[in-house]
Amino acid sequence: MALQSRPERSAPWTYRFYVDVDGTTTDPRLAEALEEVEALAARVVVLGSYEAWIEGSRLSAPPPIPAHHTRKPEVPLVDRRRNPEGSQVSVRHLVFGGEEPVLIAGPCSVESEAMILQTAEAVAAAGGDMLRGGAYKPRTSPYDFQGLGVKGLRYLADARERTGLPVVTEVLSWEEVAVVAHFADMLQVGARNMQNFTLLRAVSRSGKPVLLKRGAGATIEEWLMAAEYILAEGNPNVVLCERGIRTFERATRHTLDLNAVVMVRERTHLPVIVDPSHAAGLRSLVTPLSMGSLAAGACGLMVEVHPDPAKAMSDGEQSLDIPMFAELARRVHPGRTRGMGSRLA
Amino acid sequence: MALQSRPERSAPWTYRFYVDVDGTTTDPRLAEALEEVEALAARVVVLGSYEAWIEGSRLSAPPPIPAHHTRKPEVPLVDRRRNPEGSQVSVRHLVFGGEEPVLIAGPCSVESEAMILQTAEAVAAAGGDMLRGGAYKPRTSPYDFQGLGVKGLRYLADARERTGLPVVTEVLSWEEVAVVAHFADMLQVGARNMQNFTLLRAVSRSGKPVLLKRGAGATIEEWLMAAEYILAEGNPNVVLCERGIRTFERATRHTLDLNAVVMVRERTHLPVIVDPSHAAGLRSLVTPLSMGSLAAGACGLMVEVHPDPAKAMSDGEQSLDIPMFAELARRVHPGRTRGMGSRLA
Amino acid sequence: MALQSRPERSAPWTYRFYVDVDGTTTDPRLAEALEEVEALAARVVVLGSYEAWIEGSRLSAPPPIPAHHTRKPEVPLVDRRRNPEGSQVSVRHLVFGGEEPVLIAGPCSVESEAMILQTAEAVAAAGGDMLRGGAYKPRTSPYDFQGLGVKGLRYLADARERTGLPVVTEVLSWEEVAVVAHFADMLQVGARNMQNFTLLRAVSRSGKPVLLKRGAGATIEEWLMAAEYILAEGNPNVVLCERGIRTFERATRHTLDLNAVVMVRERTHLPVIVDPSHAAGLRSLVTPLSMGSLAAGACGLMVEVHPDPAKAMSDGEQSLDIPMFAELARRVHPGRTRGMGSRLA
Amino acid sequence: MALQSRPERSAPWTYRFYVDVDGTTTDPRLAEALEEVEALAARVVVLGSYEAWIEGSRLSAPPPIPAHHTRKPEVPLVDRRRNPEGSQVSVRHLVFGGEEPVLIAGPCSVESEAMILQTAEAVAAAGGDMLRGGAYKPRTSPYDFQGLGVKGLRYLADARERTGLPVVTEVLSWEEVAVVAHFADMLQVGARNMQNFTLLRAVSRSGKPVLLKRGAGATIEEWLMAAEYILAEGNPNVVLCERGIRTFERATRHTLDLNAVVMVRERTHLPVIVDPSHAAGLRSLVTPLSMGSLAAGACGLMVEVHPDPAKAMSDGEQSLDIPMFAELARRVHPGRTRGMGSRLA
Ligand SMILES: C=C(OP(=O)(O)O)C(=O)O
Ligand SMILES: C=C(OP(=O)(O)O)C(=O)O
Ligand SMILES: C=C(OP(=O)(O)O)C(=O)O
Ligand SMILES: C=C(OP(=O)(O)O)C(=O)O
Ligand SMILES: [Mn+2]
Ligand SMILES: [Mn+2]
Ligand SMILES: [Mn+2]
Ligand SMILES: [Mn+2]
Structure with missing residues (x-):
C-alpha cells in the first residue's frame, strides 16, 4: 500500500490523498481500509484498479533486491x-x-x-x-x-x-x-x-x-x-x-x-x-x-x-x-x- | 497522518514505514491505527512523540494556504x-x-x-x-x-x-x-x-x-x-x-x-x-x-x-x-x- | 613597406625578416633599400612579387578609412x-x-x-x-x-x-x-x-x-x-x-x-x-x-x-x-x- | 631595429611608424637611416633614447635562445x-x-x-x-x-x-x-x-x-x-x-x-x-x-x-x-x- 497526499490544486486547505493499494478489489481487508479512509476524508474517488506490470514490482510491493544491496556489476547495466x-x-x-x-x-x-x-x-x-x-x-x-x-x-x-x-x-x-x-x-x-x-x-x-x-x-x-x-x-x-x-x-x-x-x-x-x-x-x-x-x-x-x-x-x-x-x-x-x-x- | 515507506538499508526485502501521526498519544483512534499497522508489519517502534512546531503547520496537518494559491507578493519574501x-x-x-x-x-x-x-x-x-x-x-x-x-x-x-x-x-x-x-x-x-x-x-x-x-x-x-x-x-x-x-x-x-x-x-x-x-x-x-x-x-x-x-x-x-x-x-x-x-x- | 622579423625556427640566434615592399620591382629606391638590407642580413631571398589584391588595400598601403574613424552603421556589416x-x-x-x-x-x-x-x-x-x-x-x-x-x-x-x-x-x-x-x-x-x-x-x-x-x-x-x-x-x-x-x-x-x-x-x-x-x-x-x-x-x-x-x-x-x-x-x-x-x- | 607602423588614431589615411633603433645616438648609420625615414614620412619625432634593460635582451636584439629551441625543463620555470x-x-x-x-x-x-x-x-x-x-x-x-x-x-x-x-x-x-x-x-x-x-x-x-x-x-x-x-x-x-x-x-x-x-x-x-x-x-x-x-x-x-x-x-x-x-x-x-x-x- 502506498498512501500519498498532496495539496489539492484547486482548493486551498484541502488535501488529496492517493491510496494505491496492492491487493484485489475483492479483498475484505481492502474494503475495510477504504472505509476508514472515507471516514477521514471529505470525498473518496476510486480511480480504478490496474494490473501490476510485472509480478512483484509495483510501487508498494517489495521491490527486487535494491541495487545498493547488490554488488556492483562488472559491466554497468547501461553499458x-x-x-x-x-x-x-x-x-x-x-x-x-x-x-x-x-x-x-x-x-x-x-x-x-x-x-x-x-x-x-x-x-x-x-x-x-x-x-x-x-x-x-x-x-x-x-x-x-x-x-x-x-x-x-x-x-x-x-x-x-x-x-x-x-x-x-x-x-x-x-x-x-x-x-x-x-x-x-x-x-x-x-x-x-x-x-x-x-x-x-x-x-x-x-x-x-x-x-x-x-x-x-x-x-x-x-x-x-x-x-x-x-x-x-x-x-x-x-x-x-x-x-x-x-x-x-x-x-x-x-x-x-x-x-x-x-x-x-x-x-x-x-x-x-x-x-x-x-x-x-x-x-x-x-x-x-x-x-x-x-x-x-x-x-x-x-x-x-x-x-x-x-x-x-x-x-x-x-x-x-x-x-x-x-x-x-x-x-x-x-x-x-x-x-x-x-x-x- | 503521513505514511512513509522506504527499503530498509540493512536488510533486503524489508520495508521500513514511518508513520507520522497528527494527534495526541491518548487518542483511541491512534491506538487502533497502530494496532492495524502492527498486524501488517514485522516490527513497530514508536520513535516518540513531539510537539508541532507551529500550530497547524507540521508535515501532515493542513499547511498554511500554499503559495501557488496566493497572489504573488509585490516584494518576494526573500527580498x-x-x-x-x-x-x-x-x-x-x-x-x-x-x-x-x-x-x-x-x-x-x-x-x-x-x-x-x-x-x-x-x-x-x-x-x-x-x-x-x-x-x-x-x-x-x-x-x-x-x-x-x-x-x-x-x-x-x-x-x-x-x-x-x-x-x-x-x-x-x-x-x-x-x-x-x-x-x-x-x-x-x-x-x-x-x-x-x-x-x-x-x-x-x-x-x-x-x-x-x-x-x-x-x-x-x-x-x-x-x-x-x-x-x-x-x-x-x-x-x-x-x-x-x-x-x-x-x-x-x-x-x-x-x-x-x-x-x-x-x-x-x-x-x-x-x-x-x-x-x-x-x-x-x-x-x-x-x-x-x-x-x-x-x-x-x-x-x-x-x-x-x-x-x-x-x-x-x-x-x-x-x-x-x-x-x-x-x-x-x-x-x-x-x-x-x-x-x- | 612593412618590415617584419621573427626568430628563425631552425637556427637559434638568427632572425628572418620579411620585407613586404609596396612598389614596383623596377623602382630604383626599392633596389637601394634591398641593398641596405642585404648589408645587414646574412642572406636575402626575394620571395617574389605579387599584385595588390585591390588597389590601395594591401598590408602596407594606406588602408581604407579605419572603422573606428567612421560612424557606426545603422545596420552592422555582418547583419x-x-x-x-x-x-x-x-x-x-x-x-x-x-x-x-x-x-x-x-x-x-x-x-x-x-x-x-x-x-x-x-x-x-x-x-x-x-x-x-x-x-x-x-x-x-x-x-x-x-x-x-x-x-x-x-x-x-x-x-x-x-x-x-x-x-x-x-x-x-x-x-x-x-x-x-x-x-x-x-x-x-x-x-x-x-x-x-x-x-x-x-x-x-x-x-x-x-x-x-x-x-x-x-x-x-x-x-x-x-x-x-x-x-x-x-x-x-x-x-x-x-x-x-x-x-x-x-x-x-x-x-x-x-x-x-x-x-x-x-x-x-x-x-x-x-x-x-x-x-x-x-x-x-x-x-x-x-x-x-x-x-x-x-x-x-x-x-x-x-x-x-x-x-x-x-x-x-x-x-x-x-x-x-x-x-x-x-x-x-x-x-x-x-x-x-x-x-x- | 624594429620598424612598426599603425594607423594614426587622430587622422585617417595617416600612418605613424615607431622606429625602435638598437644603437647609440652617435652612430652615423643611425643618423643616415633617420634621414631616409624623414624623407618618406610627413613628420618625424624622436621619442628619446633609453637604456636596454638587460644586455642583449631588448625587443630588437637577438633574444635569448627561444624556448622552443630548448629542451623542456624537468620542472617548469613557473613551478x-x-x-x-x-x-x-x-x-x-x-x-x-x-x-x-x-x-x-x-x-x-x-x-x-x-x-x-x-x-x-x-x-x-x-x-x-x-x-x-x-x-x-x-x-x-x-x-x-x-x-x-x-x-x-x-x-x-x-x-x-x-x-x-x-x-x-x-x-x-x-x-x-x-x-x-x-x-x-x-x-x-x-x-x-x-x-x-x-x-x-x-x-x-x-x-x-x-x-x-x-x-x-x-x-x-x-x-x-x-x-x-x-x-x-x-x-x-x-x-x-x-x-x-x-x-x-x-x-x-x-x-x-x-x-x-x-x-x-x-x-x-x-x-x-x-x-x-x-x-x-x-x-x-x-x-x-x-x-x-x-x-x-x-x-x-x-x-x-x-x-x-x-x-x-x-x-x-x-x-x-x-x-x-x-x-x-x-x-x-x-x-x-x-x-x-x-x-x-
Ligand atoms: C552532498 C553534499 O553536498 P552537495 O549537496 O553540496 O553536493 C554534502 O554536503 O555532503
Ligand atoms: C520542464 C521541461 O523540461 P526540462 O525538465 O528539460 O526542463 C518540459 O519538458 O517541459
Ligand atoms: C580590458 C580589461 O581587462 P580584461 O583584459 O581582463 O578584460 C581592462 O583591464 O580594462
Ligand atoms: C588550433 C586549431 O584550432 P582552434 O583555433 O579552433 O583551436 C586548429 O585548427 O588546428
Ligand atoms: Mn560530501
Ligand atoms: Mn517547457
Ligand atoms: Mn575595463
Ligand atoms: Mn588541431
Missing part, C-alpha cells in the same frame, strides 16, 4: 557492451531505437481541456507520433502556474483517446508516480530531478517506460548513472533525452550538447532523443536543431507546440505554432502521408 | 527590502547572521558510530560550532555507499548528546523529512535537490531551520526562488549555502562562486554561508577559501572533516584531517579558547 | 538584413555558401613534406575539397612543437600544386600575415586569436578570404563583432567556423555549440562551417557530428585527418585516419565519384 | 618548487608578493588628460599604490572607443609625474610593446590576449614587468603555461591576475574564480592579484570581493575607478567612484595615513 545492437523501448505501438524516428510534440503545460485536445489533434494530423504536455510543472517561482495536476492527466488521457497518440508527461515526486503512471504511457523525469534518486527508484518500480532528461548541469557520466539507478531497480525501459546544458552563452536559453548525444550512443545501448525546444529556448532554432540531431544519430525528438504560442502559460517563446510543427513533421517523416500520423487504425 | 538589517536564523544556541561566524564541520558521511563520535569530539575540542554528516547520501552511482539511514541519524543525535554540537544533516526525499527532523536540528537540502519542489515544501512544513545548498548548475535567481518556496510555505528559517558551481575549469571539482555570495547578501535578508570543501574538491584549498569567504561577507562555513581522510567512504580528497581543522577553527574564531568550543555548560 | 539571401565566399574554384558543402581536411600540423603530400593526396582521392594544416601552431606550452613556419607553408603550396586542393592555414600574428597570404588561399584566424583585433585588421587588409574560428570562451555576439572588424576594414570574404566552446562537460574536449551555428545563420549573411574535430576532441564523434552539423545548416566542415593518428605531433586523438575520412567524404558528397575530388582539370 | 618562498616582482618602489598588498586603481580607459590626472590624484590621495588606465582598448565592437593610443600613454606618464604612482597599461599587439614599454612601468596583457603567443614573447623581451590576466575561457593550466612563455623568453617578472571566468551565471559579468587564486599560489611562485571589477561587472560587489580575495591569499588588487562612473566611456557600471575607492583603500591599507599614498618623497 553498450550489454547490447551492442542497441536496445529498443516500446511505448504502445511506438518503438524508440527502431527504424523510424519518434516525434513527440505538445505544449509545455496542459493549460485546459480544449487546448490540449486542439493541440493533440493538430499534432496527430501533422504526423506527430506521441503527445507531450505537463500536468505537474516544475517552476522556478512558487507563484508561477504549477500545472493542472490530476485534471491535466485526465485531459491528456482524453486526448490520447481521441487521437491515438501515446502520452508522455512529467512526474515531479515519487508520491505522484502511481497516479501519473495510471494515466500516462511514459513517465518523464525532468532535468531538475535527474538526480532525485528516490524518484528514479519510484519510476523504475512503476513499470512504465521512462524518459530521462539530462540535468542542465549534469555530466554525461552522471546522466548515465541516473539511468543505471532505474535499470538497477528493475525497469529496463529507459529513453534518454538531451535537452541542453548550462553554458556561458547568453543568446540561447541552454546549449544543445550534440557531442553528448553521439557519445551516449557509444557508451550505452539505451535509445537517446533530443529536446531542441528547451535546448534553444527560441522557436526559430527548433527545426534546424531537430534535423541536425537526427542526422547525428538521435532516434527521436520532443518539441513544444502551442496553438497560440504568444498566449502560452509557459515556454511560449520556444514553442512552435501548428504550421511550423507541420513543416517539421513533414521533414522528419518525409515519406508519410499527412493526416495518417500515429492514429490507431 | 532584502523586507528586512534590510538581515535576518538571523537560530539553531539551538547558535545564530546564523549574528556577530560570530558559525563553523559547521564533520564528515561527508556518517560511517559508523565510533567515527562520528570521534569526529564530533575533535570538532568540538577544536572550536567548531556545529556538526555535519550525511546519513542519507545522494550518490552518483547506485552502487556507491548510500548512507546508514536512520542508524546514522541516531549516531548523530548521540554525538550531539556527547558534545553539545547541534546537528545538520541532509534529507533526500520528502518522506524522510519527518524522521530526519526528529533527530536533526537543521535540515540540509543538497545541491541535487535544490529544485525538488516537493522536498522544499516538506522541509518548510517540518518547522526545522533549513540549510539550502545552491545547485551546481543553478543560477542565483533560481536559488533565491527555491528559498522563496520554503518561505512561502511558512518557514522563515532558511540559511543559504554556496558550494561551488559547474564551470569549464577541470583542475578543481567545482568553482566557488564568491560573486554569488556577495550578490545574494544584497538581494536577500537570509544568511549565507559557504561550503569550500565541495566547491574546491581538494583539501589544501579549503582554509584559504574559508578565510576569503568570511572576509567577503559569508556568515558561516561548512567544511568536511575526517579523522583519516584517506580511508573516507566519500569525499576523502576534500576532507580536512583533525589538525588542519583545528588550524582553521583557530583562524575562524581567533579569540576563542580552544576546547571550550560550543560545548554546553 | 543578415544586408544580404538576406546569404553571402557566398569563393576560394579559388570553391564556394562557401553555395549548393554544395565544402569539406576541408588535413592534419592538425604540417609535420613534414612527405606527410603533408601523402595526406593531401588521400584527401583529394577521397573527395575532400580543400586542404588544411598548421604551419604556425598556437600551443599551450612553449615547449610543444610550434610548427614548421615558412617551410610548412611551402609544403602546403607544393601539396596544392600536386592535388589541386586550395589551402587554408592559420596565421598567428599580424607580421606573418603577408607571408601566409603569399602561400595560402585562405587565412585561418584561430580560436585563441578571435579577439586579437590587430590580427583581424591585418588579415582583412591582406585581401585573402578569412576563416574566422569562434573563441572557445567567446559569445555569439563577440564572434559576430570579430567578423565585423574584418568587414569594417574592407574585406567582405569571411567564413565563420564553430569549433566548440568551453563547458563543464569533461568527457569531451569542448562542446559543439550547434545552437550557435543555427543562430548565426539567422543573424548574419556570412557562411558558417563547423570543425567537429576540435569540438569533440575524439575521433569517433567526428562523423556523426559532421552529418548533424550539415543537416542543421552548416555549409561546410573542417576535419583533422592524419595518415597515422597515433603518431601525430598534435591532436592525434581527434584526427580521423584515411579510411575514416574516406567514409565521411562519401557521406558528405554522396553523388560524387571518388578520386575526382577537387582536382583541377 | 613553485623553483622558489618555494614565492617570488617578488618589483615595479619601481612597489613589491608584488611582499608584506603589503598592492592596490592598483584607475579608469578602464584613459579618456582625457584632465580625467586621468583627476583620477590619479584621487587614487594617490586615498592611498592607492599604482595607476591603471587603458590607452589601447580591446573592444568587442569596432565602432566602440578604442583608446587614445600614444596620447593616452603620455597622459599616464604625466599622471605618474604628478602623483608618483607607477603606471600599468595594456598592450594589445607586439608592435606596440616598445612604445608602451617606453611610457609605462608595467605591461598588462589582457584576457583576450592571454594566448597571443607572439605578444607574450614580445612583452617578455621588453624587460618590463608584466601583468598577465587570465583569459575568461582559459584554464589554470593554460594560464600558467602562458606565464611560462614569458619566463622562457627571459623575463622573470610576471604577476598573474585573476579577473573572472565565463560561466552560466548571468547575473554577473563573469565569475571570480577564487579557487584559481588559491590553487595558483600552490602551483607557482609568481605573485597573483585579483581584478574584482571585471570579475563582477557591478561596482557594489567590488569591495567585498576585494576583501575576500586578499583574505584568500591574493597579494594585490586591480580595481576600476572613475570620477563620474555614469559618464565613463567604458565599464562604468563596474567602476567605483572616488568615495567608494577611498573606503576600499582604507580597508586594504588600514594602518596607512591617508594622503600619503605612494607619493614619492
Whole structure:
C-alpha cells in the first residue's frame, strides 16, 4: 500500500490523498481500509484498479533486491557492451531505437481541456507520433502556474483517446508516480530531478517506460548513472533525452550538447532523443536543431507546440505554432502521408 | 497522518514505514491505527512523540494556504527590502547572521558510530560550532555507499548528546523529512535537490531551520526562488549555502562562486554561508577559501572533516584531517579558547 | 613597406625578416633599400612579387578609412538584413555558401613534406575539397612543437600544386600575415586569436578570404563583432567556423555549440562551417557530428585527418585516419565519384 | 631595429611608424637611416633614447635562445618548487608578493588628460599604490572607443609625474610593446590576449614587468603555461591576475574564480592579484570581493575607478567612484595615513 497526499490544486486547505493499494478489489481487508479512509476524508474517488506490470514490482510491493544491496556489476547495466545492437523501448505501438524516428510534440503545460485536445489533434494530423504536455510543472517561482495536476492527466488521457497518440508527461515526486503512471504511457523525469534518486527508484518500480532528461548541469557520466539507478531497480525501459546544458552563452536559453548525444550512443545501448525546444529556448532554432540531431544519430525528438504560442502559460517563446510543427513533421517523416500520423487504425 | 515507506538499508526485502501521526498519544483512534499497522508489519517502534512546531503547520496537518494559491507578493519574501538589517536564523544556541561566524564541520558521511563520535569530539575540542554528516547520501552511482539511514541519524543525535554540537544533516526525499527532523536540528537540502519542489515544501512544513545548498548548475535567481518556496510555505528559517558551481575549469571539482555570495547578501535578508570543501574538491584549498569567504561577507562555513581522510567512504580528497581543522577553527574564531568550543555548560 | 622579423625556427640566434615592399620591382629606391638590407642580413631571398589584391588595400598601403574613424552603421556589416539571401565566399574554384558543402581536411600540423603530400593526396582521392594544416601552431606550452613556419607553408603550396586542393592555414600574428597570404588561399584566424583585433585588421587588409574560428570562451555576439572588424576594414570574404566552446562537460574536449551555428545563420549573411574535430576532441564523434552539423545548416566542415593518428605531433586523438575520412567524404558528397575530388582539370 | 607602423588614431589615411633603433645616438648609420625615414614620412619625432634593460635582451636584439629551441625543463620555470618562498616582482618602489598588498586603481580607459590626472590624484590621495588606465582598448565592437593610443600613454606618464604612482597599461599587439614599454612601468596583457603567443614573447623581451590576466575561457593550466612563455623568453617578472571566468551565471559579468587564486599560489611562485571589477561587472560587489580575495591569499588588487562612473566611456557600471575607492583603500591599507599614498618623497 502506498498512501500519498498532496495539496489539492484547486482548493486551498484541502488535501488529496492517493491510496494505491496492492491487493484485489475483492479483498475484505481492502474494503475495510477504504472505509476508514472515507471516514477521514471529505470525498473518496476510486480511480480504478490496474494490473501490476510485472509480478512483484509495483510501487508498494517489495521491490527486487535494491541495487545498493547488490554488488556492483562488472559491466554497468547501461553499458553498450550489454547490447551492442542497441536496445529498443516500446511505448504502445511506438518503438524508440527502431527504424523510424519518434516525434513527440505538445505544449509545455496542459493549460485546459480544449487546448490540449486542439493541440493533440493538430499534432496527430501533422504526423506527430506521441503527445507531450505537463500536468505537474516544475517552476522556478512558487507563484508561477504549477500545472493542472490530476485534471491535466485526465485531459491528456482524453486526448490520447481521441487521437491515438501515446502520452508522455512529467512526474515531479515519487508520491505522484502511481497516479501519473495510471494515466500516462511514459513517465518523464525532468532535468531538475535527474538526480532525485528516490524518484528514479519510484519510476523504475512503476513499470512504465521512462524518459530521462539530462540535468542542465549534469555530466554525461552522471546522466548515465541516473539511468543505471532505474535499470538497477528493475525497469529496463529507459529513453534518454538531451535537452541542453548550462553554458556561458547568453543568446540561447541552454546549449544543445550534440557531442553528448553521439557519445551516449557509444557508451550505452539505451535509445537517446533530443529536446531542441528547451535546448534553444527560441522557436526559430527548433527545426534546424531537430534535423541536425537526427542526422547525428538521435532516434527521436520532443518539441513544444502551442496553438497560440504568444498566449502560452509557459515556454511560449520556444514553442512552435501548428504550421511550423507541420513543416517539421513533414521533414522528419518525409515519406508519410499527412493526416495518417500515429492514429490507431 | 503521513505514511512513509522506504527499503530498509540493512536488510533486503524489508520495508521500513514511518508513520507520522497528527494527534495526541491518548487518542483511541491512534491506538487502533497502530494496532492495524502492527498486524501488517514485522516490527513497530514508536520513535516518540513531539510537539508541532507551529500550530497547524507540521508535515501532515493542513499547511498554511500554499503559495501557488496566493497572489504573488509585490516584494518576494526573500527580498532584502523586507528586512534590510538581515535576518538571523537560530539553531539551538547558535545564530546564523549574528556577530560570530558559525563553523559547521564533520564528515561527508556518517560511517559508523565510533567515527562520528570521534569526529564530533575533535570538532568540538577544536572550536567548531556545529556538526555535519550525511546519513542519507545522494550518490552518483547506485552502487556507491548510500548512507546508514536512520542508524546514522541516531549516531548523530548521540554525538550531539556527547558534545553539545547541534546537528545538520541532509534529507533526500520528502518522506524522510519527518524522521530526519526528529533527530536533526537543521535540515540540509543538497545541491541535487535544490529544485525538488516537493522536498522544499516538506522541509518548510517540518518547522526545522533549513540549510539550502545552491545547485551546481543553478543560477542565483533560481536559488533565491527555491528559498522563496520554503518561505512561502511558512518557514522563515532558511540559511543559504554556496558550494561551488559547474564551470569549464577541470583542475578543481567545482568553482566557488564568491560573486554569488556577495550578490545574494544584497538581494536577500537570509544568511549565507559557504561550503569550500565541495566547491574546491581538494583539501589544501579549503582554509584559504574559508578565510576569503568570511572576509567577503559569508556568515558561516561548512567544511568536511575526517579523522583519516584517506580511508573516507566519500569525499576523502576534500576532507580536512583533525589538525588542519583545528588550524582553521583557530583562524575562524581567533579569540576563542580552544576546547571550550560550543560545548554546553 | 612593412618590415617584419621573427626568430628563425631552425637556427637559434638568427632572425628572418620579411620585407613586404609596396612598389614596383623596377623602382630604383626599392633596389637601394634591398641593398641596405642585404648589408645587414646574412642572406636575402626575394620571395617574389605579387599584385595588390585591390588597389590601395594591401598590408602596407594606406588602408581604407579605419572603422573606428567612421560612424557606426545603422545596420552592422555582418547583419543578415544586408544580404538576406546569404553571402557566398569563393576560394579559388570553391564556394562557401553555395549548393554544395565544402569539406576541408588535413592534419592538425604540417609535420613534414612527405606527410603533408601523402595526406593531401588521400584527401583529394577521397573527395575532400580543400586542404588544411598548421604551419604556425598556437600551443599551450612553449615547449610543444610550434610548427614548421615558412617551410610548412611551402609544403602546403607544393601539396596544392600536386592535388589541386586550395589551402587554408592559420596565421598567428599580424607580421606573418603577408607571408601566409603569399602561400595560402585562405587565412585561418584561430580560436585563441578571435579577439586579437590587430590580427583581424591585418588579415582583412591582406585581401585573402578569412576563416574566422569562434573563441572557445567567446559569445555569439563577440564572434559576430570579430567578423565585423574584418568587414569594417574592407574585406567582405569571411567564413565563420564553430569549433566548440568551453563547458563543464569533461568527457569531451569542448562542446559543439550547434545552437550557435543555427543562430548565426539567422543573424548574419556570412557562411558558417563547423570543425567537429576540435569540438569533440575524439575521433569517433567526428562523423556523426559532421552529418548533424550539415543537416542543421552548416555549409561546410573542417576535419583533422592524419595518415597515422597515433603518431601525430598534435591532436592525434581527434584526427580521423584515411579510411575514416574516406567514409565521411562519401557521406558528405554522396553523388560524387571518388578520386575526382577537387582536382583541377 | 624594429620598424612598426599603425594607423594614426587622430587622422585617417595617416600612418605613424615607431622606429625602435638598437644603437647609440652617435652612430652615423643611425643618423643616415633617420634621414631616409624623414624623407618618406610627413613628420618625424624622436621619442628619446633609453637604456636596454638587460644586455642583449631588448625587443630588437637577438633574444635569448627561444624556448622552443630548448629542451623542456624537468620542472617548469613557473613551478613553485623553483622558489618555494614565492617570488617578488618589483615595479619601481612597489613589491608584488611582499608584506603589503598592492592596490592598483584607475579608469578602464584613459579618456582625457584632465580625467586621468583627476583620477590619479584621487587614487594617490586615498592611498592607492599604482595607476591603471587603458590607452589601447580591446573592444568587442569596432565602432566602440578604442583608446587614445600614444596620447593616452603620455597622459599616464604625466599622471605618474604628478602623483608618483607607477603606471600599468595594456598592450594589445607586439608592435606596440616598445612604445608602451617606453611610457609605462608595467605591461598588462589582457584576457583576450592571454594566448597571443607572439605578444607574450614580445612583452617578455621588453624587460618590463608584466601583468598577465587570465583569459575568461582559459584554464589554470593554460594560464600558467602562458606565464611560462614569458619566463622562457627571459623575463622573470610576471604577476598573474585573476579577473573572472565565463560561466552560466548571468547575473554577473563573469565569475571570480577564487579557487584559481588559491590553487595558483600552490602551483607557482609568481605573485597573483585579483581584478574584482571585471570579475563582477557591478561596482557594489567590488569591495567585498576585494576583501575576500586578499583574505584568500591574493597579494594585490586591480580595481576600476572613475570620477563620474555614469559618464565613463567604458565599464562604468563596474567602476567605483572616488568615495567608494577611498573606503576600499582604507580597508586594504588600514594602518596607512591617508594622503600619503605612494607619493614619492
Ligand atoms: C520542464 C521541461 O523540461 P526540462 O525538465 O528539460 O526542463 C518540459 O519538458 O517541459
Ligand atoms: C552532498 C553534499 O553536498 P552537495 O549537496 O553540496 O553536493 C554534502 O554536503 O555532503
Ligand atoms: C588550433 C586549431 O584550432 P582552434 O583555433 O579552433 O583551436 C586548429 O585548427 O588546428
Ligand atoms: C580590458 C580589461 O581587462 P580584461 O583584459 O581582463 O578584460 C581592462 O583591464 O580594462
Ligand atoms: Mn517547457
Ligand atoms: Mn560530501
Ligand atoms: Mn588541431
Ligand atoms: Mn575595463
